[in-house]
Amino acid sequence: NAGVTQTPKFRVLKTGQSMTLLCAQDMNHEYMYWYRQDPGMGLRLIHYSVGEGTTAKGEVPDGYNVSRLKKQNFLLGLESAAPSQTSVYFCASSLGTSGVTYNEQFFGPGTRLTVL
Amino acid sequence: AQSVSQHNHHVILSEAASLELGCNYSYGGTVNLFWYVQYPGQHLQLLLKYFSGDPLVKGIKGFEAEFIKSKFSFNLRKPSVQWSDTAEYFCAVKPRSGTYKYIFGTGTRLKVLA
Numbered sequence: 397n398a399g400v401t402q403t404p405k406f407r408v409l410k411t412g413q414s415m416t417l418l419c420a421q422d423m424n425h426e427y428m429y430w431y432r433q434d435p436g437m438g439l440r441l442i443h444y445s446v447g448e449g450t451t452a453k454g455e456v457p458d459g460y461n462v463s464r465l466k467k468q469n470f471l472l473g474l475e476s477a478a479p480s481q482t483s484v485y486f487c488a489s490s491l492g493t494s495g496v497t498y499n500e501q502f503f504g505p506g507t508r509l510t511v512l
Numbered sequence: 513a514q515s516v517s518q519h520n521h522h523v524i525l526s527e528a529a530s531l532e533l534g535c536n537y538s539y540g541g542t543v544n545l546f547w548y549v550q551y552p553g554q555h556l557q558l559l560l561k562y563f564s565g566d567p568l569v570k571g572i573k574g575f576e577a578e579f580i581k582s583k584f585s586f587n588l589r590k591p592s593v594q595w596s597d598t599a600e601y602f603c604a605v606k607p608r609s610g611t612y613k614y615i616f617g618t619g620t621r622l623k624v625l626a
């Protein structure tokens with residue numbers, strides 16, 4: 397049981413290049429999330445998904461796109477990278493609704509992205 | 513708008529000192545509450561969570577937190593910190609209804625001096 401995995405772990409891009417970050421979870425979780433973490437700003441939600449084939453915007457969606465074609469995978473795409481997208485990106489998943497309670501999020505190890 | 517405030521951004525303690533990190537949230541409805549820890553270079557890991565019942569919650573590594581509903585607070589405590597507790601700590605809130613989102617505070621960086 398690997399939990400939440402992310403690839404790649406590190407990446408350096410030039411301005412204008414594109415890339416896709418992959419998040420995979422093997423816990424059969426319904427909900428998946430992409431965050432970016434910047435110093436002093438905590439975690440900011442980029443996009444999230446509450447099920448296969450569904451996605452929704454978070455706080456900071458501009459410049460990013462996502463897809464959830466399979467329940468276990470959640471992809472984050474940068475079509476034209478900008479230096480402002482230099483950050484550490486974390487994927488998280490959670491079980492989803494369970495009556496009136498929600499389970500905690502499980503986080504991946506992160507991807508450190510630098511855009512030059 | 514819903515928000516989570518962690519007023520202590522940086523805390524420096526000596527080993528064996530007691531720790532209390534503040535967390536306040538703004539949301540009028542029922543919430544689930546979490547504390548996560550992020551060790552240097554690592555991902556966030558759950559320390560403890562509160563859904564209902566006893567407002568004093570015990571977590572891993574000797575941490576505990578108390579939910580005070582009237583104060584919209586969920587402060588994290590540890591009686592005696594160790595050097596290995598050096599990390600960043602995040603408080604998070606999940607409203608029970610109306611949103612799928614978890615709301616995170618900006619984090620508190622704790623440094624424990626040996």
